[in-house]
Amino acid sequence: MDRKPRQAMVERKTQETAIAVKILLDGTGTAEVDTGLPFFDHMLTLWAVHGLFDITLRAQGDLDVDGHHTVEDVGICLGQALSKALGDRKGLQRYGTACVPMDEALAQVSLDLSNRPYLVCRLPAMAERVGTFETELVPEFFRALCHHGGLTLHIAVPYGDNTHHILEAVFKAFGRALDEATALDPRRLTVPSSKGVL
Structure with missing residues (x-):
C-alpha cells in the first residue's frame, strides 16, 4: 500500500519565542537545528540521527532571561509536528524500547504512542x-513533547556519572x-488498539 510521506511542519510565535519545525518520520537522520543553545542543538541532532528522522528546526527565544x-x-x-506526521496512527508498531550505553552511563527509554500523555523521568x-x-530543563522538554505529541514516555538512567554522557x-x-514505535507493520491496517481508537 502506497503511503504519503509522514511529515509535518509547525510554527509557533509568542512574546517569548518564535519557532519553526519540520519533521519527516521516514528519513535518513538529517538534522538542521538552531535553538541558540548549542548543547540542546547537539541533543536534538543526536535524537534525529539515531531515530532516522529528518528535522529542520529554528528557534529564537528570550535566552537573555534563560533557556x-x-x-x-x-x-x-x-510534539505537535510528531502528532501531525503520525496522522490517524494506523499501522503503527505503537510501542518502542531502547537501552543505550554512553561510556559509564546507561539510559533506558520505553514509550507508547497512545495519545495519552504521561512522562516518568528518573535521572x-x-x-x-x-x-x-540548564540540565533541569530536560524533563520540561520531554513533558511538553509528551503532552503535545500524545506519548506515554518512561525514561530511566539507573547509573551514570558524567552529565553529558547521561543526557x-x-x-x-x-x-x-521512537523510531521503533513509529515504524509501520505491514500486517496491521488499523489503529493498534483493541478499542479501535488511540
Missing part, C-alpha cells in the same frame, strides 16, 4: 549546566525507541 521558554516551546512544537544527580544549557544516552535512546 526555559525556548526549550519548553521546542518540545511543544516537536541521577547531574551538574546544573552543560555549557550554557546523550537519553536522547539517543529516545530516538531509537
